[in-house]
Amino acid sequence: xxxxxxxxxxxxxxxxxxxxxxxxxxxxxxxxxxxxxxxxxxxxxxxxxxxxxxxxxxxxxxxxxxxxxxxxxxxxxxxxxxxxxxxxxx
Numbered sequence: 331x332x333x334x335x336x337x338x339x340x341x342x343x344x345x346x347x348x349x350x351x352x353x354x355x356x357x358x359x360x361x362x363x364x365x366x367x368x369x370x371x372x373x374x375x376x377x378x379x380x381x382x383x384x385x386x387x388x389x390x391x392x393x394x395x396x397x398x399x400x401x402x403x404x405x406x407x408x409x410x411x412x413x414x415x416x417x418x419x420x
Contacts, residue, residue, distance in 0.1 A: 361395065362404050372406040 361384040363370035376382060376397075383394050395403075 361393065361400060370404060370406040371411055372401075372404075372408050373411045374408050375410075375412070377401065377408065 361382070379397060381394055381396055382400050383392055385392060401408075
């Protein structure tokens with residue numbers, strides 16, 4: 331497989347890989363990316379909220395940031411990463 335502008339291979343990391351690449355424990359969601367080999371993606375739906383809460387690279391600590399502050403500090407690539415929720419009416 332060759333890498334071009336539109337196609338990239340995406341893999342999931344095991345626990346050791348997560349600690350090494352992201353500097354956090356598996357299961358936590360860090361708000362920043364310090365590894366130049368990783369790209370930080372944020373779903374635009376997340377940015378529709380006034381504030382964002384994250385695990386602080388640990389599962390027992392959290393941090394809250396205003397959404398605008400987060401985007402300015404982190405500089406993420408904003409792309410849809412989740413499907414739109416399915417709403418069913420009974």
